[in-house]
Each structure stands twice: as C-alpha cells, then as structure tokens.
Amino acid sequence: MAASLKQLAAASGYSINTVSRALRDKSDVNPKTKEKIRTLASELGYVNNNVAKSLRTGKTNTIGVISADSSNPFFAEVILGIENTARQFGYHILLTNTEESPEREREAIKILLGKQVDGLLLMPVLQQYGSCDYLKSLSIPYIIVGRWLPGLEDHSVISDEYEKAKEATLYFIKNGHRDIVHLAGPSCVSSSVDRMAAFRDAHIETNTPLKEDMIIETKGHLEDGYHEVSSLIRSEKHISAIFAFNDLLALGALRALKENGIKVPKEVEVIGFDDLNFSKYLYLSLSSVSIPKKTMGNMAFRALLDHIENPKAPYTKKVLESRIVYRETTLVHEP
C-alpha cells in the first residue's frame, strides 16, 4: 500500500518529476507517457500524499470550524452548509467544539493553526480580555458565522436578528401582552445580546413597562426552557407570552406549559428563534424567526474562500435576511 511517486518512478522508468507532472495532468508531458503512468498508478493504488504536498505548497485545502456544540441543531445545520460547500470547492473541514469556553476556543485556534488550515470559520464567544486582538493577529483569513465580535464586525456573516427579534416582541406588545418572558441565551454570545437588546428596545420604544425578572438568562438548552418556565409557573408569576432565544428553549417551555395545563396560544403565545427543521412538525407547530442556516454556512465558506484566494481583499459584513414564521403557537398565523 501507499505507493509513492518514487516507487511509481522506479516502476515506470520515468523520473519522479515526470510522474508527478503526469499525474497532475500538466500540459508538457507526452500524452502517451501520461497514459502509461496513469494506469500504473491505479494498478499500484497510488494515493497522493497530501501532507507532503501541503508542506511543499503551503496549502492544506482544509479549514478549521470552531463551534460551541455541533450537536445543537442550529450549529449542525450551519456546519452542514459549510461542509457541503467546502467539499464542492475541494476543501475539507476540521471540526472542533468549545462548549462556549473561551479557553477552549483559544486552544482550538492554536491547534488548527498548527495544522496549517487555510482559514478559520468560527462561532466565537464574546470575551473580556483581548480575544479580538488574538484574532486580529492571525495571519490566515477567518470568518465569524452567525455572531459578531466587537471591532471585527466586518468578518461576520450573520442574519438580521436584532430587527426580527424586535419585530417578534412588537408583535406581542401590539397584541396586548404586558407579561412577556424572554428566555435569553448565554450573555457571552452575541446573538443573545442582540436578541435581548431588541426585546428591551421594543418595550422602551412603545413605552411598555418591562419587569427585569421577566428576562431569564439560560444556556440555551432544551432543559433550561423546561425548567425555567416550570419554576416560573410554580412561582405563580403571570406570563402571557414567551419570546425564546431559540427553538430548543421554546420547545422546553411548551412542554412545561402543557404539563401545567396552560393553553397555547390562547393563554400564552410563544415565539422561538432559528426555525429548526422539526419546529413546524411539532404538535403545536412553533412560530419562530427563521434563519437560513445552510445558506449562512454556504455564504460563510464562500466568503472565507474569497479571502483565502485573495488575502488582500477587505472584509465586509454580510447580512442575511431572516423572517418570522407565524405558526400555531401564536394567535395570528398562516393557515
């Protein structure tokens, strides 16, 4: 196994160079020679050693993908979009998870740099001290997917979530809701910040009083939605609507409401975020802000590729349009 150019050269009588050029279909090799070498290569099961090639060319055709948790359906979809597009362009992805830990994020970047990836696609956490500086010092291109980092906004491929989060909140307010709970995401994530800000701003702009204890920070997990809403109900606080940072939280919340005999959407309306694949198939199809996840992954890779191929090109922020899909967890919805 693992025949090398050297062996092909020995077996064919040509030099290593000629074999290499033949295999890469260079124009200055005699077609007949190519043919001979080609057949020999496939007979011997030759596989080009990309490690050696990369060392020589300085290109690995591999990018690093750093996500918080690739099993989260949102990230999973984005990553699929990335992988599909990358493969199409002859790139492969090295995947790492950080569980939103800044330390692991740093470490992941370092390791991926060591592996000489051609670029980085990351969903980073907001950090206190100098993480941006670290990124800024990178010599390879990088794109931030679905999030932003202060000072690096131009590196983002992101959706218009602030606008849509506000629209969702305004929907509630206009419908007369005054006790809207916001199940927020982790504060170290830019999307949490944006969605929460939009939630607040919608209240402020409409002069709607907002009780601070209606904003509940979570890690964005399924169980969080369930537990937080369960305990909210137990505390007998009045809830008339729930705006969730993501569909997982919304799903947990719906379950908690159901267990407590609270009718959705009559007594409580619910809007989630991300529009996961299963959301429209739930018993009560979930109203949600629909983010084009695969497209986001696709665009992120293409943006990265642009910068890999043209390192001097300036970065520009890319904003994808999302839209609210009103389904059965809201009173007003499409049929």
Added chain:
Amino acid sequence: MAASLKQLAAASGYSINTVSRALRDKSDVNPKTKEKIRTLASELGYVNNNVAKSLRTGKTNTIGVISADSSNPFFAEVILGIENTARQFGYHILLTNTEESPEREREAIKILLGKQVDGLLLMPVLQQYGSCDYLKSLSIPYIIVGRWLPGLEDHSVISDEYEKAKEATLYFIKNGHRDIVHLAGPSCVSSSVDRMAAFRDAHIETNTPLKEDMIIETKGHLEDGYHEVSSLIRSEKHISAIFAFNDLLALGALRALKENGIKVPKEVEVIGFDDLNFSKYLYLSLSSVSIPKKTMGNMAFRALLDHIENPKAPYTKKVLESRIVYRETTLVHEP
C-alpha cells in the same frame, strides 16, 4: 508570523535540533536552555508546523469521520461523542458527509487517505459490489459506527437494535395491535435492515399476520413520516400502532395523526427509535428505543485508537445496550 524552528534557532543561537528537543521537553536538554528557548518561542509566537511534523513522523493525529448527514440529530450526537473523546486524546476529526451515496463514500475514503488520516470512523451504506473489499484493502484502521457491513461485523461498534426493535414490536402485538405500521429507513442502511427484520420476526414468532403494505420504506426524514402517515390516513387504511425507524419519522407521524384528529396513544400508539434529546420534551413525550449515542461515539473512537496504537490487534464487535423508554405515546408508560 509563523516562526519556524530555523528562526528560533537563529534567534537563540542554538541549533534547530536543540530547539526542537527543548520545545518537546526532551530530558537531554539543559533546563536553563529549555527555559530560554521556551520564552523566546512564545515571544515570537512560534507554532509547531504539524504538516511538517506529520510528514516526518507518519502520524497526523487526525481521523476521518464519514457520516451520511451530520445535521441529522442522531449522527450529530454520535459525532459529538467522537469529537469530544478524540480531542481528549489529542486527535482531531476531518468530517465528511455522503448523503448515503456509495460513490461519495468511496470518494471520501480516498480523499481522507490522501490526507493521511490515522484512522477512519464510518457509518457506511450497504453496497452491492465490493465496497467491503475496498475497505478490507485499507492499510489504516477503521471502525464502523452504529452500522454493520457483511463480512466486517468485527469492525462495528453498534447497539443491540434487533433485540430492542423486536421487543418494541412485541409490545404492540401483546397489546392486541394487528395493524402496526412500520415506517422503515432506507434499505441501504444496516439499521433499517435489522429493525425491519425484527419487526417481521416478531410477527412471525407470534403467528401474527403481517400485511406487506404496512411496511413503508422511507429515507428516514421528518417529512417522510409526516407524508407517509398522512397518505396512509387518506387511504383510510386502519392503523393502530406505528413503529418508526427513528424519532424524526415518529415526530412527523405524530403531527400527521394530530392533524387528522387521531388520538395518541388511545387510538394509535407510537414508538420511535434513537431517543433524541427533544423526544422527551415533545407535547406528547415520545416512547423510543434509547441508543447511547455519545457513548457510541466515544467507544468507537477508543476502539479506533486501540487499533491505531496497536495495528495488529484483532477487531472485535462491540455491542452497546439500548433500552426502550415508554413515554406518553404508548398506553403503558412510566409516570
């Protein structure tokens, strides 16, 4: 950026070799020398070039992971288990999706071999012609995750799904069901084969008549469950229970039942497979065969690692125990 050993050597006055050995904390380097070199390295932002290292050592500390669709929550969980464990052992994963296409599977293997991965973790499709031969000819170790391939059973890390699928079907039969629909998975996947066989065998062993048109092959997607059950209902075929190849199909089926005003579990009982994270939080928490997905990924990586470190070790099939979780979509369930 990208300081090399050479530059560190020049800057420190030591030879390349000494710098290399110091950085790798070899015992035969003067501690003070080490210290000097270390600080210099971090000042210059030295990052070890793993491509060069791999070329020299013949190890990449990277494994290839080939899945059908990493956005499918089942695979996503397994992959997370793989990635977490791999990282723990200093390995990284190169992820590729095949969408159950044999051609893409072959191509993926070839590319990953070219990238010199130290091993392969795959969820392969059953193939007609000689795919096993291809795998058998590989010079690197490989483990088949959650599936099997004829003749390569020893390479599998898998769950006892045949047994549990039979148990689930028997549950239905014992409860008096005679019109049990099986929403099957794609026939090119071993788990579909096993679960369907178990479904049949349970009927045969209990002398329960089984109508062929109650077995419906699907691609295992959410929409398939919804559409197949919808059209089943439209055709006015009597259904009293549904055994789904996976939870996604079950979820789609539940939605179809709900839209048609069919009560679960009173009129139709449903059991899914995989026990996805969200299944217990559904409006009707879903009864399902619970596969330890992360553990499976974990074990698969460890098995692979064993063979990477000890290439001569014989392969042995590893079977993980799964269990049926009876929830609200079955009449009998835990509280």
Added chain:
DNA sequence: CTGAAAGCGCTAACAA
C-alpha cells in the same frame, strides 16, 4: 548536553 546530517513525499525552478 548539543550539533550536524539525513530524509519524510512532494512540487517548482531550471537544465538538458
């Protein structure tokens, strides 16, 4: 304890 030299497998510049 440190250094010199070889070479992993490949591609690219240059010669023939």
Added chain:
DNA sequence: TTGTTAGCGCTTTCAG
C-alpha cells in the same frame, strides 16, 4: 518532453 536539484519544517539517528 524529460530529468536534476533544491527545499518546505520537522524529527531522528549518530557524533561529539
């Protein structure tokens, strides 16, 4: 059209 040579950055003998 083909071959020679050098070298990517690292680790690994082997000498000193």
